[in-house]
């Protein structure tokens with residue numbers, strides 16, 4: 001073994017059930033061990049910013065509670081009885097049977113169980129998500145595959161609606177800020193003259209799912225997640241897709257994204273430029289104010305480390321370098337990016353307005369603790385560098401007195417609420433969060449214990 005994994009930053013495949021939980025009134029029914037969803041919840045649920053299911057709390061999801069006896073004899077019949085009871089007691093628009101490791105090893109036929117409920121008042125789908133097959137991002141992709149294969153393909157053929165666009169790329173729950181990000185994105189796309197279709201979150205649900213085949217195009221906003229789904233939707237429904245590699249944060253990337261999208265979708269150029277101008281006006285008004293304070297006592301360290309998912313690393317790096325004049329030192333990407341995407345993502349990370357773009361390290365690793373080890377090799381104490389990552393990295397930041405903002409799962413045992421770092425406003429929120437942490441450390445009201453260290457650097 002050449003690499004020792006520590007600090008869980010992805011869940012196992014059964015965490016794909018959280019993608020079902022993100023669809024309003026879609027209920028997963030687990031055919032797995034009693035603690036399986038709880039395990040994923042450590043990264044995706046409560047400890048990722050105090051999140052739970054959109055319609056059903058993740059702590060009460062029905063499960064067959066697969067146990068040791070079932071590993072010998074199976075528990076198909078118990079699953080059958082559970083589905084019957086769920087149909088009776090839950091008011092859901094869709095049921096989704098989810099098999100974990102135990103039931104997959106013993107070979108329970110969840111397809112057959114789901115088939116017994118076909119043609120009923122509510123769709124009953126199934127997905128095999130054993131943890132030995134992959135992580136929660138793999139599980140997420142399987143859930144979307146299932147929605148296409150077992151549900152969307154069987155709907156009557158839909159007319160394509162001009163301007164309709166499905167929003168893909170944001171992985172619900174794994175992206176700690178997904179809810180507010182999607183809300184904000186929806187507003188942005190509407191302002192540009194599009195008709196966005198988001199399937200996750202408040203007021204969406206199965207009705208939004210049904211609209212997927214009507215889209216004029218799919219928008220994938222991520223370095224790699226959901227690209228496979230967009231390709232599949234292209235094969236199945238002939239829907240083309242527009243891939244933009246990151247969620248834009250700040251004026252440079254937001255303007256770049258808006259112009260690229262406007263060119264792709266032949267949008268009204270004036271609307272696009274008006275959107276950019278208004279966003280920039282507001283952003284720079286507040287930034288000018290912030291800069292007066294920043295240039296006083298608590299200056300932002302110019303260098304930073306990131307230990308996060310590829311999506312957050314790319315969005316943040318572009319913002320911090322292009323708009324905030326900072327320089328990355330090392331970037332650790334911990335969400336097990338498939339080999340085929342690594343070179344392209346490395347190129348996207350280096351495509352920033354910095355003379356040092358070729359000098360910083362980019363590491364794809366499953367070992368979340370590696371960042372701490374690397375930081376420990378150099379004397380990065382207060383005002384020398386910032387750190388952006390997960391709640392695990394908060395420990396490193398506290399120990400080394402580095403300004404810190406959590407940006408990736410697991411975010412920590414705090415309420416995210418409607419926070420997002422997307423666009424112009426999101427960039428201001430990020431600056432606010434960074435400044436808050438810096439000032440707490442300067443004043444000793446946070447976790448800096450050794451003020452003499454802060455004063456000395």
Ligand code: SF4
Nearest residue numbers: 012014036100101131
């Ligand atoms: S790895 Fe398997 S047994 Fe463990 S939590 Fe995931 S699905 Fe359950």
